[in-house]
Amino acid sequence: MKYRRPEVRRRFSGDSANDYKGGDKDLLVEYMRHHSFRRPIEVWLANIKAMLEINMDITSNWEAELGNKAYHLDAEWFIAQESMYYLSFCTPSDPADEFSMTENGYGVYEGPTSTQTCSDTGEVEVSFL
Numbered sequence: 001m002k003y004r005r006p007e008v009r010r011r012f013s014g015d016s017a018n019d020y021k022g023g024d025k026d027l028l029v030e031y032m033r034h035h036s037f038r039r040p041i042e043v044w045l046a047n048i049k050a051m052l053e054i055n056m057d058i059t060s061n062w063e064a065e066l067g068n069k070a071y072h073l074d075a076e077w078f079i080a081q082e083s084m085y086y087l088s089f090c091t092p093s094d095p096a097d098e099f100s101m102t103e104n105g106y107g108v109y110e111g112p113t114s115t116q117t118c119s120d121t122g123e124v125e126v127s128f129l
Helices: 006-011 025-035 040-053 062-069 072-084
Strands: 114-117 124-127
Touching (some): 006 040, 025 040, 040 062, 040 072
16 A cells, blocks of 8 residues: 555654645645544544545445545545556465565555656656665
């Protein structure tokens, strides 16, 4: 679950809404007021809980349900992640073996993390860090 990654967690660090580090600060502050959250981390934890508990059955309306249970911008991000990318399962070759996921295995991501276009040359610079 990419949402649990440290850089997402840092966005919600701090003791009050004034400490929030996202570009959507005004929207988050309003959401916190409306839902009686005191600290941004409470929003992050409630979002994780909503994402983990949502019934993603093909016959359910899970997108709308999640939108009602989580901060709407993060719910939209989660829905896009779940709808636009593939879920992968790893199975050991020997059924007697166990599969272990490393501490940061939930954040495995294949692809560039950022791209920039050089204003002088027009060349696109891609970062995989």
